[in-house]
Amino acid sequence: MAGATRPDRPLSPFITVWRWHVTMATSIIHRATGVGLYGGMILFCFWLMAVAAGPEAYEPVGAFLAGPIGQIGLYLLVAAFAYHLANGIRHLVFDTGAGLKPSDAETTAWFAILFAFAAPLGLWALVTFGG
Amino acid sequence: MSKDKSTPLGRVRNHGAAAEGTGHFVGQRVSAIALLFLATWFVLSAALSMDGPTYVAAIDFIVQPFNAVGVILLIMVSLYHMRIGMGEVINDYIHKPFAKIALLLLNTLVPLVIAAGALFAVLLVNFGA
Numbered sequence: 001m002a003g004a005t006r007p008d009r010p011l012s013p014f015i016t017v018w019r020w021h022v023t024m025a026t027s028i029i030h031r032a033t034g035v036g037l038y039g040g041m042i043l044f045c046f047w048l049m050a051v052a053a054g055p056e057a058y059e060p061v062g063a064f065l066a067g068p069i070g071q072i073g074l075y076l077l078v079a080a081f082a083y084h085l086a087n088g089i090r091h092l093v094f095d096t097g098a099g100l101k102p103s104d105a106e107t108t109a110w111f112a113i114l115f116a117f118a119a120p121l122g123l124w125a126l127v128t129f130g131g
Numbered sequence: 132m133s134k135d136k137s138t139p140l141g142r143v144r145n146h147g148a149a150a151e152g153t154g155h156f157v158g159q160r161v162s163a164i165a166l167l168f169l170a171t172w173f174v175l176s177a178a179l180s181m182d183g184p185t186y187v188a189a190i191d192f193i194v195q196p197f198n199a200v201g202v203i204l205l206i207m208v209s210l211y212h213m214r215i216g217m218g219e220v221i222n223d224y225i226h227k228p229f230a231k232i233a234l235l236l237l238n239t240l241v242p243l244v245i246a247a248g249a250l251f252a253v254l255l256v257n258f259g260a
Contacts, residue, residue: 031216031220034213034216034217034220035217035220037213038213038216038217041206041209041210041213041245042241042245044249045206045245045246045248045249045252046245046248047189048193048202048248048249048252048253048256049248049249049252051186051189051190051193051252051256052251052252052253052255052256052259055186058186058189059186061184062184062185062186062189065184066183066184066185070184078174081170081174085167085170085171088163088167089167091163092160092163092164095160123174123175123178126178126179127178127179130179
Protein backbone atom coordinates (compact mmCIF):
# COMPACT_ATOMS: atom_id res chain seq x y z
CA MET A 1 0.00 0.00 0.00
CA ALA A 2 2.67 2.47 1.04
CA GLY A 3 4.94 1.27 -1.76
CA ALA A 4 2.84 2.94 -4.46
CA THR A 5 3.41 6.42 -3.14
CA ARG A 6 6.56 6.17 -1.06
CA PRO A 7 9.89 4.40 -1.28
CA ASP A 8 10.25 1.29 0.89
CA ARG A 9 11.14 2.39 4.34
CA PRO A 10 11.32 0.47 7.57
CA LEU A 11 7.97 0.29 9.32
CA SER A 12 7.58 0.73 13.05
CA PRO A 13 9.68 -1.74 15.03
CA PHE A 14 8.36 -5.27 14.89
CA ILE A 15 9.79 -8.60 16.01
CA THR A 16 11.56 -9.24 12.70
CA VAL A 17 13.68 -6.07 13.02
CA TRP A 18 14.05 -5.99 16.77
CA ARG A 19 16.94 -7.39 18.76
CA TRP A 20 15.72 -10.12 21.09
CA HIS A 21 15.83 -9.34 24.77
CA VAL A 22 14.30 -11.03 27.77
CA THR A 23 11.60 -8.47 28.59
CA MET A 24 10.28 -8.83 25.04
CA ALA A 25 10.24 -12.62 25.43
CA THR A 26 8.28 -12.35 28.70
CA SER A 27 5.65 -10.24 26.98
CA ILE A 28 5.26 -12.73 24.12
CA ILE A 29 5.26 -15.75 26.46
CA HIS A 30 2.61 -14.03 28.60
CA ARG A 31 0.27 -13.93 25.62
CA ALA A 32 1.18 -17.44 24.48
CA THR A 33 0.58 -18.92 27.95
CA GLY A 34 -2.63 -16.89 28.21
CA VAL A 35 -3.92 -18.44 24.99
CA GLY A 36 -2.74 -21.86 26.21
CA LEU A 37 -4.56 -21.44 29.52
CA TYR A 38 -7.69 -20.43 27.61
CA GLY A 39 -7.56 -23.88 26.01
CA GLY A 40 -6.69 -25.44 29.37
CA MET A 41 -9.72 -23.84 31.02
CA ILE A 42 -12.00 -25.19 28.28
CA LEU A 43 -10.54 -28.67 28.87
CA PHE A 44 -10.98 -28.24 32.63
CA CYS A 45 -14.66 -27.43 32.07
CA PHE A 46 -15.01 -30.54 29.87
CA TRP A 47 -13.33 -32.53 32.64
CA LEU A 48 -15.97 -31.29 35.13
CA MET A 49 -18.71 -32.27 32.68
CA ALA A 50 -17.13 -35.72 32.30
CA VAL A 51 -17.13 -36.14 36.10
CA ALA A 52 -20.81 -35.14 36.24
CA ALA A 53 -21.61 -37.58 33.42
CA GLY A 54 -20.75 -40.53 35.67
CA PRO A 55 -18.07 -43.19 36.15
CA GLU A 56 -18.45 -44.88 32.73
CA ALA A 57 -18.21 -41.61 30.84
CA TYR A 58 -15.26 -40.53 33.00
CA GLU A 59 -13.32 -43.79 32.53
CA PRO A 60 -11.51 -42.86 29.24
CA VAL A 61 -10.91 -39.28 30.45
CA GLY A 62 -9.28 -40.51 33.67
CA ALA A 63 -7.19 -43.05 31.74
CA PHE A 64 -6.02 -40.34 29.34
CA LEU A 65 -5.08 -37.97 32.19
CA ALA A 66 -3.18 -40.74 33.99
CA GLY A 67 -1.33 -41.69 30.79
CA PRO A 68 1.87 -40.10 29.47
CA ILE A 69 0.21 -37.51 27.19
CA GLY A 70 -2.22 -36.46 29.94
CA GLN A 71 0.56 -36.17 32.51
CA ILE A 72 2.76 -34.12 30.17
CA GLY A 73 -0.26 -31.96 29.34
CA LEU A 74 -1.00 -31.35 33.04
CA TYR A 75 2.67 -30.55 33.66
CA LEU A 76 2.69 -28.02 30.81
CA LEU A 77 -0.57 -26.49 32.07
CA VAL A 78 0.93 -26.00 35.54
CA ALA A 79 4.05 -24.49 33.95
CA ALA A 80 1.95 -22.14 31.79
CA PHE A 81 -0.11 -21.15 34.83
CA ALA A 82 3.00 -20.58 36.96
CA TYR A 83 4.51 -18.37 34.27
CA HIS A 84 1.31 -16.39 33.68
CA LEU A 85 0.92 -15.96 37.45
CA ALA A 86 4.49 -14.75 38.04
CA ASN A 87 4.51 -12.47 35.01
CA GLY A 88 1.00 -11.27 35.88
CA ILE A 89 2.25 -10.16 39.31
CA ARG A 90 5.09 -8.43 37.47
CA HIS A 91 2.58 -6.55 35.35
CA LEU A 92 0.49 -5.57 38.38
CA VAL A 93 3.65 -4.12 39.94
CA PHE A 94 4.47 -2.34 36.66
CA ASP A 95 0.98 -0.79 36.77
CA THR A 96 1.90 0.99 39.99
CA GLY A 97 4.90 2.51 38.21
CA ALA A 98 7.45 0.40 40.05
CA GLY A 99 10.00 -2.03 38.61
CA LEU A 100 10.19 -0.39 35.19
CA LYS A 101 13.92 0.38 35.27
CA PRO A 102 15.35 -1.79 32.44
CA SER A 103 17.76 -3.68 34.73
CA ASP A 104 14.99 -4.36 37.28
CA ALA A 105 12.53 -5.41 34.58
CA GLU A 106 15.13 -7.83 33.19
CA THR A 107 15.86 -9.37 36.59
CA THR A 108 12.17 -9.95 37.33
CA ALA A 109 11.68 -11.28 33.80
CA TRP A 110 14.24 -14.01 34.46
CA PHE A 111 12.53 -14.79 37.78
CA ALA A 112 9.19 -15.29 36.01
CA ILE A 113 10.81 -17.67 33.50
CA LEU A 114 12.64 -19.53 36.27
CA PHE A 115 9.40 -19.84 38.24
CA ALA A 116 7.69 -21.48 35.25
CA PHE A 117 10.27 -24.29 35.45
CA ALA A 118 10.53 -24.45 39.24
CA ALA A 119 6.80 -24.37 40.16
CA PRO A 120 5.66 -27.57 38.39
CA LEU A 121 8.75 -29.40 39.67
CA GLY A 122 8.08 -28.09 43.18
CA LEU A 123 4.43 -29.11 42.99
CA TRP A 124 5.39 -32.56 41.74
CA ALA A 125 7.87 -32.94 44.62
CA LEU A 126 5.27 -31.74 47.12
CA VAL A 127 2.69 -34.22 45.86
CA THR A 128 5.15 -37.10 45.65
CA PHE A 129 7.14 -36.62 48.85
CA GLY A 130 4.92 -34.30 50.91
CA GLY A 131 1.34 -34.59 52.16
CA MET B 132 -30.88 20.13 20.40
CA SER B 133 -31.89 22.01 17.25
CA LYS B 134 -29.57 24.90 18.19
CA ASP B 135 -26.60 22.56 18.30
CA LYS B 136 -24.72 23.19 15.06
CA SER B 137 -21.68 21.11 16.00
CA THR B 138 -20.68 18.06 13.98
CA PRO B 139 -20.87 14.56 15.51
CA LEU B 140 -17.09 14.60 15.86
CA GLY B 141 -17.24 17.92 17.67
CA ARG B 142 -19.83 16.57 20.10
CA VAL B 143 -17.72 13.50 20.76
CA ARG B 144 -14.70 15.70 21.41
CA ASN B 145 -16.63 17.74 23.93
CA HIS B 146 -17.72 14.62 25.72
CA GLY B 147 -14.32 13.04 25.92
CA ALA B 148 -14.02 9.28 26.02
CA ALA B 149 -17.42 8.57 27.64
CA ALA B 150 -15.50 7.30 30.68
CA GLU B 151 -15.69 3.75 29.39
CA GLY B 152 -12.33 3.24 27.74
CA THR B 153 -10.68 1.88 30.85
CA GLY B 154 -13.37 -0.71 31.62
CA HIS B 155 -11.51 -3.68 30.18
CA PHE B 156 -8.21 -2.50 31.59
CA VAL B 157 -9.59 -2.32 35.13
CA GLY B 158 -11.64 -5.53 34.76
CA GLN B 159 -8.62 -7.46 33.57
CA ARG B 160 -6.59 -6.38 36.59
CA VAL B 161 -9.30 -6.88 39.18
CA SER B 162 -9.96 -10.39 37.87
CA ALA B 163 -6.18 -11.00 37.78
CA ILE B 164 -5.94 -10.23 41.49
CA ALA B 165 -8.88 -12.52 42.23
CA LEU B 166 -7.31 -15.30 40.16
CA LEU B 167 -4.00 -14.86 41.95
CA PHE B 168 -5.76 -16.42 44.93
CA LEU B 169 -8.44 -18.56 43.28
CA ALA B 170 -6.30 -20.33 40.68
CA THR B 171 -3.35 -20.81 43.04
CA TRP B 172 -5.71 -22.28 45.65
CA PHE B 173 -7.22 -24.64 43.08
CA VAL B 174 -3.90 -25.92 41.67
CA LEU B 175 -2.44 -26.56 45.13
CA SER B 176 -5.61 -27.93 46.66
CA ALA B 177 -6.49 -30.22 43.73
CA ALA B 178 -2.93 -31.51 43.39
CA LEU B 179 -2.55 -32.19 47.12
CA SER B 180 -5.98 -33.60 47.94
CA MET B 181 -6.69 -35.66 44.82
CA ASP B 182 -4.97 -39.01 44.67
CA GLY B 183 -4.53 -39.06 40.89
CA PRO B 184 -7.10 -38.22 38.20
CA THR B 185 -9.60 -40.89 39.28
CA TYR B 186 -13.39 -40.60 39.30
CA VAL B 187 -13.64 -41.15 43.06
CA ALA B 188 -11.00 -38.51 43.80
CA ALA B 189 -12.75 -36.01 41.53
CA ILE B 190 -16.14 -36.58 43.18
CA ASP B 191 -14.63 -36.40 46.68
CA PHE B 192 -13.11 -33.06 45.77
CA ILE B 193 -16.18 -31.47 44.18
CA VAL B 194 -18.71 -32.56 46.84
CA GLN B 195 -16.97 -30.51 49.51
CA PRO B 196 -18.93 -27.21 49.72
CA PHE B 197 -15.83 -25.03 50.01
CA ASN B 198 -14.31 -26.66 46.94
CA ALA B 199 -17.56 -26.45 44.95
CA VAL B 200 -17.90 -22.72 45.65
CA GLY B 201 -14.19 -22.20 44.90
CA VAL B 202 -14.45 -24.04 41.58
CA ILE B 203 -17.58 -22.07 40.59
CA LEU B 204 -15.79 -18.79 41.36
CA LEU B 205 -12.69 -19.99 39.53
CA ILE B 206 -14.71 -20.79 36.41
CA MET B 207 -16.60 -17.48 36.36
CA VAL B 208 -13.61 -15.23 37.05
CA SER B 209 -11.29 -17.18 34.70
CA LEU B 210 -13.74 -17.06 31.82
CA TYR B 211 -14.21 -13.32 32.33
CA HIS B 212 -10.44 -12.78 32.47
CA MET B 213 -9.59 -14.98 29.49
CA ARG B 214 -12.34 -13.47 27.35
CA ILE B 215 -10.82 -10.00 27.79
CA GLY B 216 -7.31 -11.34 27.14
CA MET B 217 -8.27 -13.26 24.02
CA GLY B 218 -10.27 -10.26 22.79
CA GLU B 219 -7.07 -8.21 23.04
CA VAL B 220 -5.12 -10.84 21.10
CA ILE B 221 -7.80 -11.00 18.38
CA ASN B 222 -7.95 -7.22 18.06
CA ASP B 223 -4.16 -7.04 17.83
CA TYR B 224 -3.47 -9.78 15.30
CA ILE B 225 -6.60 -10.36 13.20
CA HIS B 226 -7.14 -7.56 10.72
CA LYS B 227 -9.65 -8.96 8.24
CA PRO B 228 -13.01 -7.52 9.35
CA PHE B 229 -15.06 -10.68 8.87
CA ALA B 230 -12.58 -12.99 10.59
CA LYS B 231 -12.12 -10.49 13.40
CA ILE B 232 -15.83 -10.13 14.11
CA ALA B 233 -16.40 -13.89 13.79
CA LEU B 234 -13.61 -14.61 16.28
CA LEU B 235 -14.79 -11.92 18.69
CA LEU B 236 -18.29 -13.42 18.59
CA LEU B 237 -16.83 -16.88 19.16
CA ASN B 238 -14.81 -15.42 22.04
CA THR B 239 -18.09 -14.41 23.68
CA LEU B 240 -19.98 -17.59 22.87
CA VAL B 241 -17.40 -20.19 23.86
CA PRO B 242 -16.77 -18.96 27.44
CA LEU B 243 -20.53 -18.56 27.95
CA VAL B 244 -21.39 -22.08 26.77
CA ILE B 245 -18.45 -23.62 28.62
CA ALA B 246 -19.37 -21.77 31.82
CA ALA B 247 -22.99 -22.94 31.67
CA GLY B 248 -21.89 -26.56 31.13
CA ALA B 249 -19.23 -26.54 33.84
CA LEU B 250 -21.40 -24.81 36.45
CA PHE B 251 -24.24 -27.22 35.75
CA ALA B 252 -21.73 -30.09 36.13
CA VAL B 253 -20.63 -28.86 39.58
CA LEU B 254 -24.26 -28.51 40.69
CA LEU B 255 -25.17 -31.92 39.27
CA VAL B 256 -22.34 -33.63 41.18
CA ASN B 257 -23.54 -31.95 44.39
CA PHE B 258 -27.32 -32.15 44.05
CA GLY B 259 -27.98 -34.59 41.19
CA ALA B 260 -29.30 -38.11 41.31
